[in-house]
Amino acid sequence: MTSALTIERLCKTFGKGPDAVQVLDNANLEVPQGQSLALTGESGSGKSTLLHICAGLEPFDSGKVVLAGHDIADADDHARATLRRGTVGLVFQQFNLVPSLSVAANLSFQARLSGRHDPDFVAELAQRLGIAQLMSRYPEQLSGGQQQRVAIGRCLAARPRLVLADEPTGNLDEATGDAVLDLMMELAAQAGTALLLVTHSTRLASRCNARVHLRAGKLQVPV
């Protein structure tokens, strides 16, 4: 099984001198293609930092991060942007939809950026996410749950190799959160997409193929 994401001896420290905080200390991780992995940890433990490093958004001190066969340590800003456009899909806790674009335009936005826009697939996604009737609306006219479904749809419509989701259901009630996560995992599985899910919830984490816990900069497999 090929690897969507490989992390080896990853180190990241914020600050310098006595105020320095090491959030990642020789961390190792692998997410095989088509598999889901839950990343848990206390608040401030560095989960989001790890996610941002995996997306090529945040620089790191040392180690290796290989994203779909590309070592991002060597990639410049342009190459990292290309990877984010074509290989990675990001789902933010606060959705981060483009407010000036309609739901339809938001949904297809990343797919069009990556050059993999398939209108039929987008329409099918909209149906399955239950947002087909909202296509002409704007983000500000949607509820939180609806916005989150659009954000997930935007990510999946681009058929990324790896989905990085940061508390994707953190703003939703339990029932809606479960439904959204079910859908995201199902669609990811169908497309053979790997999923790295940051969550506080052990209940959600247990639904992934594997789980790692971040504590004191180390990634541990919980017993």
Add this chain to the structure above:
Amino acid sequence: MTRAALQALLSHWVRSPFQLAMLLAGLALATALWSGVQALNTEARTAYATAESLLGGGNAARLTAPAGQIPESEFARLRRAGWDVSPVVEGRMAMGQTRVTVLGIEPLTAPAGGTSEELVAPDVTDFLAGLGFAHPQTLDEIGPRALDLRPSQAVPVGTVLMDIAQAQALLDKVGFITHLTLAPVQRDGLTPLATLAPDLRLTPPEDGADLAGLTDSFHLNLTAFGLLAFAVGLFIVHSAVGLAFEQRRTMFRTLRALGVPLRHLALLLAAELALFAVLAGVAGLALGYLMAASLLPDVAATLRGLYGAPVPGALQFNPAWAAAGMAMTLAGTALAGAQALWQLWRLPVLAPAQPRAWAHAGMRSLRLQGGVAVVLAITAVILAQTGGGLVTGFALLAAALLAAALIMPLVLAGALALGQALARGPVAQWFWADSRQNLPRLSLALMALLLALATNIGVGTMVSSFRTTFIGWLDLRLVAEVTVTPRTPSEASALQDFLQDHADAVLPTQRMDARLAGQPGQIYAMKDHATFRDSWPLLDAVPQVWDRLAAGEGVLINEQLFRRAGLRPGTAMLDLPELGGVPVLGVYPDYGNPRAQAIIGQDLFRATWPETPISQFALRSETPQALIAVIQDEFGLPSGQITDQAQAKALSMSIFERTFMITGALNVLTLSIAGIALFAALVTLSGMRLVQLAPLWALGLTTRRLAALELARALVLAGLTLLFALPVGLMLAQILLAVINVQAFGWRLPLQLFPADWARLALWAGLAVLAAAVPPAYRLWRYGPNQLLRVFAHEK
């Protein structure tokens, strides 16, 4: 509570010092332009008052003679008959290194209440013995001198006040006086002047050199431009205050949730604005003073050249001016901040802390704006159809400009929507949609830019149209190669005899003051000569106009008189003194002359007013320099009395250029303010934009590309604004040429187009926009991941 709340409110500015600097700069510049213009006006009006108060506060009537001068014996005769009159002799002459107006008065009979009385009374013996008075600036211009002259601010610039006997000697007018002033109150039972001195003409006080009235239109023009610049500055303040309000919505909610009453919060915000207004007002007044001081020499030269108004070139500080400027700043700030305070007043305590949905609220306010624009446009049309007068003209200008400014965001929104509809790629589609969404935040700055660009185009077109027409007109009017001004009537007579043999043609100028259609003006004599028949420009004329003029069958009138009195050639009659109604034969352009003027044939003029001396000779010659040399050899005339054509044109053009130098300076300053407005809006917006742009960066657009798109957005919006400004500017030019100029100066000019000027303006505007847009775009480009990731970190 107050201290804590104020500290919280002001902390925004501590964290956003640049935004504060822009707000203060906008307000200070607006104040500077407004107060600078007012300083110029105040200084000029003070100078007019000085001039009028010199001889009896401008209340004294005058007795003049058609011949231009009165024998001194007339004065003695009238005094003996009991009339309280005082002799005055006045004339221009070279003194030291300049030319001055010598004003000779008789101190013992001069009307009471005039400045001259206060000036002379303490030293009347010295005055009678030869002491004179002049403005310090005049003394500087004269330089080393033989006369005993003392500096005095009470004497107008360019005038030397002295005893009449000394003045008569200097002006070669011994035994003659220029006019007699009548004391306002005379004894009862005197023999009427009409019986006593039938040859003298009584000129009421209001017909004299009413400089304030004559120059009103010039000052109104300056005031209008100052007000426009102030309005553009207020757009900046409004924009900055509005954006700061949006940024602090969360803080307002928190403060209110923590128990700060709404009224208290509003008062604190008002106090904050007042503090800014005072700080910026003081800086603006200082800047305005400097600006006025640097522009005053040109304004003074214009007023002297156009109206003969004696305005000094150095600025005096006037506390009333400073107080008025500060009041204007406070009022403007209140106006600019009123909307923000109103919004705060209406903000529910639990209103969402997120910035409001701009697209929605923005479109709603855009529609309202559009409604106001339509009302203003209709008002402008009604004013254009029915209005008259300068104030109505400026009201039309204001309504039309404001309507255009208010409608512009709607037009831009339409253009951006079209761009979005035509866009193909996702980034292009986002670019147009995002530009449209952010339009409300930038619209005030863009409206300021529109006003500045339209003013530049409008005023530029007006000035260039004027320059082209003026140069063509000068070429036609100044056909004579040489102009000679005799110093005395006897010299005029000798010159005429001499010139018959030395010039190809001698065209004498004779003129007299008269009331024309109820307005103060002058009647000129015109010799029947090919020079005039071939070259004299006419705007409208009856057939055989020159033959009929030479035959004494009618009169030519200048455009000012034609427009003010509505005298159409062929149908109208003009009442002339001694001649009664005379048919109007034609209308000629007379740029630069604020008064009414009429021309009749030389024969008719001489038959009607035989005593009128020749004031000037226009000479035709194929060898003008040789002719000038011969005249100087024969008569010893100083160079100031003989002018060749090139000199006359250069002098006219220099007056013209100086007249419009101040409008040019105001144009540049207004465009600069608009550039600052755009800069302030883009910088403020760039901080708020991070939340919108970071997700796009996360989705794979590099900061470099995002920065390029931000830059492109500013250029597209500015380009669209420029395109919109072009018709608005031409409309402004048309209003200036066809309404304001006609009302202010009495002449109308054809609108001419100068695309090269527009291209130059587009280049400057593009550079100004780039200068405004590059820093925030560069900052975005250089944003590191840490700053961008903070947007996502805030999610927790």
